[in-house]
Amino acid sequence: MSDLNSRFLQAVADSKQLPERPDNMTLLRIYALYKQGSEGDVQGERPGFADFVGRAKFDAWSALQGTAPAEAQQLYIDLIESLK
Structure with missing residues (x-):
């Protein structure tokens, strides 16, 4: 396992232990970076109009x-480091 990958996995674990819950825009940024870092470019179709969160x-x-x-x-x- 590469050093970057192990630090990424540690940051994922750390994200569950943050001192306070980030605002919604930061949570979206965390989600997007996690998905891009673990799966690459987005796949599939954009969720429908009624699925605001998705x-x-x-x-x-x-x-x-x-x-x-x-x-x-x-x-x-x-x-994640900046949010600790």
């Missing part, structure tokens, strides 16, 4: 399209 998550992830997974992992690590 649509927001899809849009946040889609905004990172083309970002290398390693770069997304580092951005995720940096974001």
Whole structure:
């Protein structure tokens, strides 16, 4: 396992132990960076109009399209560190 990947996995664990719950925009950023870092570019269709949460998550992830997974992992690590 690479050093970046192990630090990413540690940041994922740390994200569950944050001192306070981040605001919704930060939560979307955390979600999008996690998905881009672990799965790559967004797949599938955008959720329907009535699925507000699913649509927001899809849009946040889609905004990172083309970002290398390693770069997304580092951005995720940096974001979680800033929230500690």
